[in-house]
Amino acid sequence: LSAPRLVAAAREELWSKAGKRRLPAARALQLCGEVLAVAAGLKPALLYDDSAAGPAELRRYLARLREAGLAPCRLHVLGMEGSVLLLNPGLARRRLEEVLRAHPAPFMDISAGRQHPALCGSAEAIKSHLAALLAHLRAAETVASGPVSSSEVVPTGWNLCSMAGVLLGYPAVYTFSMEEDGENCLAMMPLRVFTVQASCCRIKDGLRVQVYSFSIPESLCTELKEVLDAWWDDLKDAFSAQSDFVDLGISSEVVSLPAVAL
Template sequence: MSTQELFVAAARKHLSAGRKSLSVPQSLDLAAQVLAVDLGLKPALLYDSNGAGADQLQQYLSSLQCSQLVSKSLLTLDLNGNTLIFNPLTVRAKVEQIIHDNNVAVIDVCHSLEKPTIADPLRGELRSLTHDLLLLLKRLEQLNEAEKPCYVGEKSEEWNLCTVFGILLGFPVTYWFDQTKSFENCLSLTP
């Protein structure tokens, strides 16, 4: 089997939702994204191609790792039902860089604001979130070659997932809002 056929076969075997499996182009696109994570070109991939869950994504990743298509260092992370494949070293370096260099723009989109504003990325809630992520990543690095997805427990329920995904995916700009007050934002009021 060619490398492309191995990627497609793994996706079709492990990532079907009901009777629907990924198409060849979808399988190859996913393969390219996973390879980008493996090579450190991007820190993580948020999987949203179909209804496959964390366990299925872990089986897919394990299959790729057993076929030596990707390194064994990649891990699967489940945050409140949202699944990511991530490179622990790349993500950790990104989070440490945010803490030390303050190099991510955070846009406050709280519903109480008239328009989005630039927020201080190291203010209380955001600093706490970033440090929590760093501690989580340090723990996950010890799980080299995990056979099961890593599930983030109750702590992630306090996190603003919009901000977390922006950080984990390596976006240069991420949104923040105080979800303890409302999950709504002011973006709908912006022309």
């Protein structure tokens, strides 16, 4: 693969509207690695929010990656109220199905009215929205053609933070009261931030790609230990089944921030 071609693809297709701002080459290669991680089955989706690019620009970018020699499996571009996600269709559907079957569901309530985060006792409202999203993706699959398909979903009343967290493959996902305008109780709360990386010499020698980054309140880590362990085991299995990445590693650190935006 030609790293300069991969960088040019991102700059020309995704950042052409960014004016004088120039996408750093390192970030362009990182993005390419994240796309490859989705295609390789290491994560169900990635959320693209680096620029003002929408679904059409992302599809053109993916076409350029294929021209450069990066020919991943079929992918799906999902527009969701201004957000753009790139999905591995089969893996994304399986992830939604897993969460819908899970008892208890892996949701952490961080509503602003709470003193501390807590696991959700009931997540029926969220699950109904996940079921609607799953139905949308199944319908999109029936009419999909070509290497990259796309669709737009209208998320009426959905908690987009929770929906995106599920699609991104996080082992546990934040949720909060929709009446609180996204406010939460995480300010100065110790959070354990997990980071998963792997090397991708196929794109560039020495390139470390961040495959996952998510946080869990330190106070909930013990309760979620089995969920985290199962998630890590599944990721290691997926890693063993692909050949684009090597040297999978996970690290974590505890941070406390004056404000946490989701």
